[in-house]
Amino acid sequence: MRIATTQAQAQLVQAMLDKQSQLARTQQQLATGQRLLTPADDPTAAVRTLALNRALDRLATFGRNGDLAESRLQAEEGALAALGDILLRARELALEANTAAQDGLSRGAIAAELRSLNDQLLQVANQRDANGEYLFGGDQSRQIPFVRDAGGAVRFTGDAGQRLVSIGENRLMAVSDSGERVLLTARDGNGLFRTDAATSNTGTGRIDAGSVTDRSAWVADTYTLNMLSADQYEIRDSGGGLVTSGVYVPDSAISFNGVQITLSGAPAAGDRFEVRPSGRQDMFQTLAQLTQAVADLDADPATAARGIGALGRGIEEIDQALGHLQTIRTEVGSRLNGLDQQRQRNADETLSLQSLRSQLQDLDYTEAIGRLNLQTVALQAAQQSYLKLQGLSLFDLLR
């Protein structure tokens, strides 16, 4: 093939230009550490990189959410533990109060401590987190949730809202529990039913908190035990139907409908005792009633008898409340566990996505530096061959 002189030169120049642009590209890759300089270099990898970045951003967000969720759950767990401690102390005091070793003075001290425990309970219930939000306020987290009114009763002004946050793809985790649930929804009585002595009772008969013998036989209703005489009783349901009746023997169990209650002391004819299905207890109320019961022990015999009954029931209710708190603590604990597991999963996924992204977009430096050397040599060769060919002309030899 004939080679035209200008064509040959143009080709050589083009070869140098091409090699220079290749070299520039490799240099840019080395400078940025990126294999892909524009999406067009590898459209599929570019799109996947974008998707991976998106997924990684999301995992990072889940990570931050997880950290915040953890601190929130830990704060809640701490508060729940504090509530439990207060109730445990109250239970100890209640047991202590009902011993013969106590006199009016020492019971006064116990009542005072119970009142202070009630205040502590309120304090913990109104605890705030690092953001200044009330832990137990539900969704009304900026407004104090538990308020003691003039009569000493505590009112809940929050709501039942529970906050969920995303800690993983399609994984929402509750990071709070409403104070309503924590402090106001434990069962009262012994959890199934609650016993009460009528305030109008004149005898010293007292009723214990009762126990369950056959849960399946229990029919939820309000039952009234009437003392027909000092040693005759009958139990009627809310419709007035007779359930059972018998002779009163102090300290012996009376069984009906799968439960048993024990009357003791000396009830008077006409005294009434009530057994009704368990409702919700207000823990503040429980402590207040316990305080009242301790004070009642030193009053007249009828009141003292009611006090002893109330004390027994109060201890049962504190047990219920402790169980309730324990359930919530277990939930919080399992959430913390779940959080840990999710974080581990997120970390694993982050690692695998990062390595995938790295494969797609990161430069193989060894290969690139090798390529850089090769391209430098090729450019030098092109330059030298250009110079060599430039010197080759027949005209140079014509003298």
Next chain:
Amino acid sequence: MADMFSSGVSGLLAFQNALTTTGHNISNVATPGYSRQRVELGTRPAEIQNDFYIGTGVNSQTVRRSYDQLLTEQVRNTGSAAAQMDSYATFAARLDNLLGAQGTSVSPMLSQFFNDIELLAENPAGIPERQVVLTDAELLADRFNALGTQLDQLQADVNQQIARDVTEINRLSTNIAELNGQIALAQSRANGAPPNDLLDARDEALRQLGEKVAVQTVAQDDGAVNVFVGTGQALVVGKTATPLTTVANAYDPARLEVAYGSPGGPLISNQITGGSLGGAIAFRRETFDVARNNLGQLAVAMAGTVNAQHRMGMDLDGQLGGDLFAVVAPAVLPHRDNSGSAILTAAINDPKAVTSSDYQARYDGSQWEITRLSDGVRTTGSLPLALDGVTLDMTGTPAAGDRFLIQPTAGAADSLSVVLDGPRALAAASPIRTSAALGNTGTGRIDPGIVVDPSDPALLVTTTFEFLTPTTYTINGVGSYTYTAGAPITVNGWQIRLEGAPQAGDQFTVAANSGGVGNNRNALALAGLQSQRLLDGGSATYGERYESLVGEVANRSRQASLGRDTQRLLADQARAARESVSGVNLDEEAAQMLRFQQAYQASAQVIAIANNLFQTLLDAVRR
């Protein structure tokens, strides 16, 4: 002896011509489009000497250029294709860089915005968290705006390229028409001898024209060539050139089209192929429009769906959420020839259903025909009319034949803005709260509920569900509804579910979430939008939509740049093939020069010998 003189002189003259031509070749070694020339030598007619012929010397018959029509056309055609791919690839690479570069891409800000909302859900009443969401919403809108502006700039650059190319095409076609005239004249003057340099000049002009636009040529008997463009529009016929002109698009003045002849002439933008003009127009049609509309579609869908969810929430001041983003309404561009008084308006009614296509609406005298331009699907009917998430309406009276172009998404990316009034207005909370009465004896539960219609006037009215029996309930003391555990109950614009086993007398309440600033339900729902496949008929998330756009443009850009490399290679090969026939090789010319010089010297020697012979004769006679 006289024969010898004349023969020698003919050699002198012929080799002088040959040397001149070699010199011409050498001088034109760098002239683009030059074809090397050769003097064609032939013997002079021989003389009859009784019974034989005797030669009388050499004759320069013609000067011929080394030329191959086919190779020249190949150079032009491959050059045309290479220029097209080059112009396409250059534009596409710019677009590709814009969409893909970390600094301009929408993708990272899109993630950032939704992840901010996810973090806001952790502390929904936090002003700093809210401020971050708002700031990043603005940054997200900025990214869309910046891309929109860059796209406008790209469109302006495409316009400029079109205008430049058309000017250049007109200059070259005028030049070719002039050369046609000169060639015909020169040919007739020289009894049909080819005017080599003029022919080369015309071939070069044609080649340059081919780099602007693909042309077809037809040679005429008088040596002229006629040049055609597009689907047979004549640029040059003989000595006359017809110009191309640029005119603004009939709907969209920001878009230049190419017309044949005068500005009122037929539009040939879509018929033009090849060359940098063809590349620019193809880029605009195949890649630019698609990218701009897809980006706009994403902006419309994102703004619309985020707004819809935001309106279902409650802000920090207890107000229902307003719009977070705003996008411009679809553009309706009337055709400049419309004669009726009708003004069409378009509004988006379902942002998820909006497509990336443009639409043409045409009134036929009785009804409207709407054509979706991406696939040509037609819909007919009277206005108002809802189509693909857009409602069209009209004021005034249309005339038959009136046309409008509707662009639902073209301007959306430019116009996306944040309209929320401060961080407190961010609706992170649910406007409703649900509760179960503390005295409930059953195990019934109520879920937090969702808002389905924030415009319901009774949305925030307290509503109580009370169970009459474990299986029936009343709503606000009215009616008796059968309870199905877990079934959605929709009342007053919200929807709740009751579950578990409620007992007679149990109560559940739905009420306004006043003071519920710690509620994050709407923030969760907003953040959840990014994982939902809301676009393209439920097949893509926002992020995936943008990624597929980047992928599409990257693919086109890659195709164009691969095509450019291929076409360049082909063009280089064609040029090398032509140069191997027509190009000047200086070594060859040097050798030729030596050869002709020697022949010239020899011819001179012939004359000297003839002179000697003559002298010898004279001397002999003188004695």
